[in-house]
Amino acid sequence: MPSIKLQSSGGEIFEVDVEIVKQSLTIKTMLEDLGMHDEGDDDPIPLPNANAAIFKKVIQWRTHHKDNPPPPEVDEDKEKRTDDISLWDQEFLKVDQGTLFELILAANYLDFKGLLDVTCKSVANMVKRKTPEEICKTFNIKNDLPGTNKICLWTSKLILYF
Amino acid sequence: KGSSSISSDVSSSTDHTPTKAQKNVATSEDSDLSMRTLSTPSPALICPPNLPGFQNGRGSSTSSSSITGETVAMVHSPPPTRLTHPLIRLASRPQKEQASIDRLPDHSMVQIFSFLPTNQLCRCARVCRRWYNLAWDPRLWRTIRLTGETINVDRALKVLTRRLCQDTPNVCLMLETVTVSGCRRLTDRGLYTIAQCCPELRRLEVSGCYNISNEAVFDVVSLCPNLEHLDVSGCSKVTCISLTREASIKLSPLHGKQISIRYLDMTDCFVLEDEGLHTIAAHCTQLTHLYLRRCVRLTDEGLRYLVIYCASIKELSVSDCRFVSDFGLREIAKLESRLRYLSIAHCGRVTDVGIRYVAKYCSKLRYLNARGCEGITDHGVEYLAKNCTKLKSLDIGKCPLVSDTGLECLALNCFNLKRLSLKSCESITGQGLQIVAANCFDLQTLNVQDCEVSVEALRFVKRHCKRCVIEHTNPAFF
Numbered sequence: 103m104p105s106i107k108l109q110s111s112g113g114e115i116f117e118v119d120v121e122i123v124k125q126s127l128t129i130k131t132m133l134e135d136l137g138m139h140d141e142g143d144d145d146p147i148p149l150p151n152a153n154a155a156i157f158k159k160v161i162q163w164r165t166h167h168k169d170n171p172p173p174p175e176v177d178e179d180k181e182k183r184t185d186d187i188s189l190w191d192q193e194f195l196k197v198d199q200g201t202l203f204e205l206i207l208a209a210n211y212l213d214f215k216g217l218l219d220v221t222c223k224s225v226a227n228m229v230k231r232k233t234p235e236e237i238c239k240t241f242n243i244k245n246d247l248p249g250t251n252k253i254c255l256w257t258s259k260l261i262l263y264f
Numbered sequence: 265k266g267s268s269s270i271s272s273d274v275s276s277s278t279d280h281t282p283t284k285a286q287k288n289v290a291t292s293e294d295s296d297l298s299m300r301t302l303s304t305p306s307p308a309l310i311c312p313p314n315l316p317g318f319q320n321g322r323g324s325s326t327s328s329s330s331i332t333g334e335t336v337a338m339v340h341s342p343p344p345t346r347l348t349h350p351l352i353r354l355a356s357r358p359q360k361e362q363a364s365i366d367r368l369p370d371h372s373m374v375q376i377f378s379f380l381p382t383n384q385l386c387r388c389a390r391v392c393r394r395w396y397n398l399a400w401d402p403r404l405w406r407t408i409r410l411t412g413e414t415i416n417v418d419r420a421l422k423v424l425t426r427r428l429c430q431d432t433p434n435v436c437l438m439l440e441t442v443t444v445s446g447c448r449r450l451t452d453r454g455l456y457t458i459a460q461c462c463p464e465l466r467r468l469e470v471s472g473c474y475n476i477s478n479e480a481v482f483d484v485v486s487l488c489p490n491l492e493h494l495d496v497s498g499c500s501k502v503t504c505i506s507l508t509r510e511a512s513i514k515l516s517p518l519h520g521k522q523i524s525i526r527y528l529d530m531t532d533c534f535v536l537e538d539e540g541l542h543t544i545a546a547h548c549t550q551l552t553h554l555y556l557r558r559c560v561r562l563t564d565e566g567l568r569y570l571v572i573y574c575a576s577i578k579e580l581s582v583s584d585c586r587f588v589s590d591f592g593l594r595e596i597a598k599l600e601s602r603l604r605y606l607s608i609a610h611c612g613r614v615t616d617v618g619i620r621y622v623a624k625y626c627s628k629l630r631y632l633n634a635r636g637c638e639g640i641t642d643h644g645v646e647y648l649a650k651n652c653t654k655l656k657s658l659d660i661g662k663c664p665l666v667s668d669t670g671l672e673c674l675a676l677n678c679f680n681l682k683r684l685s686l687k688s689c690e691s692i693t694g695q696g697l698q699i700v701a702a703n704c705f706d707l708q709t710l711n712v713q714d715c716e717v718s719v720e721a722l723r724f725v726k727r728h729c730k731r732c733v734i735e736h737t738n739p740a741f742f
């Protein structure tokens with residue numbers, strides 16, 4: 103199995119199966135740009151936006167899902183579901199918030215749509231059915247909305263109906 | 265403290281600290297501020313009863329969203345001013361310790377929000393400034409989806425569309441889909457709000473909103489020329505789909521009186537009659553999917569009109585339209601190879617004659633539901649099998665005259681069969697089943713409830729059609 107070398111932001115080098123990272127448009131583009139397919143070129147591809155720990159997790163996810171076809175095009179008219187995360191993925195995503203958000207950033211940067219989809223769904227599940235106060239508490243967000251002006255009139259009007 | 269484009273006459277004198285926001289009780293300071301002309305309630309407030317348009321004294325809350333732990337406080341009723349100042353983006357104030365979620369760029373946040381239903385999005389808008397701005401991203405507002413029987417949906421739509429119309433006065437160009445199925449309190453006013461504000465509307469689903477009448481539907485259809493998908497099932501007052509008089513007059517003769525709807529669901533619009541269907545067909549000539557389940561007043565005449573005008577129909581259901589007979593099926597057969605899906609369930613007057621018409625001309629039929637058409641015999645089934653070889657799904661349940669002979673013909677001709685229902689077919693035995701199983705390898709569901717079939721036959725099916733799920737009433741088989 104051909105493999106390629108990828109270097110994380112901290113300098114750590116990972117040797118991974120080409121099949122696993124092929125779906126990443128980012129890596130694919132880099133491979134083409136640096137002209138590295140054919141030769142047994144040993145120079146690792148630098149990925150300055152991915153740190154080692156997160157990169158390991160991404161590779162773990164991709165390895166598990168390597169036989170999955172790329173996710174289908176979204177049907178715009180269908181309601182987007184969040185209850186269809188596989189059990190393995192649910193276990194995989196039982197991490198602290200910081201790691202979860204890093205995974206989103208990494209999936210975005212490396213362009214792994216499947217991982218991006220499932221991580222965003224997870225966060226959406228953390229938001230669903232919560233009141234604004236509960237959301238602030240969950241994510242440690244400071245509510246800097248002005249309490250007494252039109253913006254809150256709008257939004258508090260809305261809250262009546264929802 | 266950070267630039268803000270909120271107009272200055274509103275109080276921003278006190279810095280709004282997080283502790284104040286999270287307290288759910290109106291403090292004395294808040295009520296001082298309420299002395300202003302635009303008295304603003306604290307976030308957890310319920311509006312007072314004398315605002316126009318409120319239908320009852322209580323604030324309405326939906327069953328689907330429970331806002332717990334909030335106390336109600338009365339405030340002086342604000343005059344119903346139209347908020348003229350555009351609420352442009354709020355600038356984010358820099359925060360001392362960042363919540364880790366703030367590391368996510370805007371487009372990732374919008375992607376997360378894209379999984380949230382409408383009501384949750386509105387709640388997210390109240391979390392903080394950044395979320396306020398992100399929640400109103402136009403990409404998230406191509407669809408409004410509301411649920412709940414008790415929600416004051418007219419008012420909710422008014423408030424939502426007003427907010428979405430901000431940058432493009434009076435119209436929301438982004439809204440393409442509105443789904444308020446099950447929101448029983450929807451009235452013509454709510455529909456009119458949508459019609460006025462959403463010229464780009466493509467899909468409208470108001471299933472179960474039984475207060476809707478024809479006028480409102482005409483308004484929507486006239487003001488939303490791009491409407492393709494309309495679901496008014498259960499709206500029992502709707503008897504027609506047509507343009508308003510003003511719209512008819514405005515349209516040029518070249519344009520005709522065309523409505524571009526392709527998908528129309530009028531299931532349970534039981535007052536619909538043949539003349540109404542005539543008008544609908546004459547206007548909606550581009551229909552491809554039409555569902556008239558339980559529109560019991562329809563007769564063959566209505567179908568005749570339908571087929572004259574709408575030549576592109578692919579899916580048609582007239583189940584439980586008990587006056588439909590073989591003459592009606594002869595009309596339907598004129599749809600020829602465009603027809604893929606047909607349901608005539610419980611159309612008791614149908615016999616083999618009608619089935620033969622459909623089978624002969626609609627050779628590309630994929631789905632046929634003829635449950636309860638007791639007049640169908642093996643001859644009809646044979647003709648069907650030999651002509652519609654692409655059949656994937658067939659329901660001939662409650663057809664007591666269909667026997668193993670018909671099944672055999674089916675098995676030998678329709679290899680693509682995936683779903684078959686023979687519920688209560690008294691004349692079917694295990695033999696017929698076995699022939700089907702031996703030939704139709706793709707079978708995925710088989711319904712043989714109340715049939716006299718042996719356990720051996722069921723086991724045979726299971727062996728030959730591995731993926732098949734069998735629905736049966738034989739206690740010995742498992």
